[in-house]
Amino acid sequence: MSDLDLFEPLLSCGTVEALHTTTTNIAGQLGFDHFIYGVQVNTSITRPYQFILNGYPKEWRARYIEHNYQKIDPTYAHCITKKQAIPVIWNNQVFKGDDATKMRNESREFGLQRGASFPVHGGHGDAAMLSLATSQDSCKAEQEIVSIIGKSQLLACYLHEATQRIVLSKPPLLLTKMELTFREKECLLWAAEGKTGGEIADILKVTERTVTFHLQNAGNKMGASNRQHAIARAISMGLIAP
């Protein structure tokens, strides 16, 4: 059975339940006891889109949420905040500092002995991560994780794609029909760089009125109530990258 045969079923899942079952199955075949997949799309503050497929022990997940460990979790920082493209294997170099070490030790009590986290980024401002863990605690377990790290990363990619297809089957208005013109992006970018209307006008060789016009149009498309709102949304949605 090839890797593709292993992952393809994910794309056929029509429901979140099926996705959970299939992922559990695949993770098990790779030798992992636990998994958690999370994706978040910073479309806006008012309409954030977040999706979590939890294959972690409920008790640990509850504790994680209760203590707001997301803020100190280095794997979260690596995959979501810093938006790195490469996986991270859980070791002491990663979990350094008192808070992180404490969190890591606690997680071991729930059966998360060894593991790794895999980032995936979609092209629409969506950042996701898949964490895979095993209750085996040995050097051999670590070596096995390393040996299948490619497959694991691929699983993350497929899972992300599958999730997008299910969750976005009724895609939010903000993500689909959001297309800014070149000029609108240009104005937004310079505005995000701290330029005033007049300065942008000089840069683009147009009048200040025109800059206002484009920024207004961009804001209307994104449902922004003012210039700051428009900039925040455009960045969060990945429409511009200052």
Next chain:
Amino acid sequence: MSDLDLFEPLLSCGTVEALHTTTTNIAGQLGFDHFIYGVQVNTSITRPYQFILNGYPKEWRARYIEHNYQKIDPTYAHCITKKQAIPVIWNNQVFKGDDATKMRNESREFGLQRGASFPVHGGHGDAAMLSLATSQDSCKAEQEIVSIIGKSQLLACYLHEATQRIVLSKPPLLLTKMELTFREKECLLWAAEGKTGGEIADILKVTERTVTFHLQNAGNKMGASNRQHAIARAISMGLIAP
């Protein structure tokens, strides 16, 4: 030698030349004769960049550019335009239609018999793809490609990360010592949501003057020239998560 030992050298490359050599080496070890990696950022106008690492035959690359094959290349559409997260193996299902088939057949004449393309997306609007090809033309070659598809995807991830570090010379976007106070974050968050100073003042039960004060302090810390700039920076730096 584990996969990680194989890929880690990419992150140590300090120059584009070293990156090319290392990638050629790794691709060779995976059994590929040719590779091409390209990344493009179409969301950034103030800091745009496009980067191509070519390990394809020069003649084919020249022909590709000359005929603007990018427009009909289904692998490009898959990875860059549609921004899919999963790899695509070159087969007849992918290269369908007269134009695509013709292009595919031409590419075979330059030694690109079998291959696959792997998308990678960074978190900053950057879309990249790595294509790997072999001059072997057999079912066995195809099977081998499938068998190492995980490693290949991982290579794409590492190559992307390595490229980012070189091309962007490791942007100091995430300043670790940058710390905003609770009030500053609070004001920034509401401002990013489109609230005016007066509205934020009502929400926080303080005067508008105080809101101005906090936003000013936050801006100064981040070297922002105005409110919009401060919001853009705070989001980009992950200091606030709207």
Next chain:
DNA sequence: TTTTACCCTGTAATATCTTACAGCTAGCTA
């Protein structure tokens, strides 16, 4: 005790943004 960080407030001139009105050109497509 002094220092430091954080929080809060006031006035006022000036700069900038927002919004409403109104109208132009060019290129493409049905």
Next chain:
DNA sequence: TAGCTAGCTGTAAGATATTACAGGGTAAAA
């Protein structure tokens, strides 16, 4: 031909942000 999109411009009142001046407090650390 008409309709559409993208781009561009003008005026003007009112809302909001920026800046510089001034000052108050608490709590914890040195």
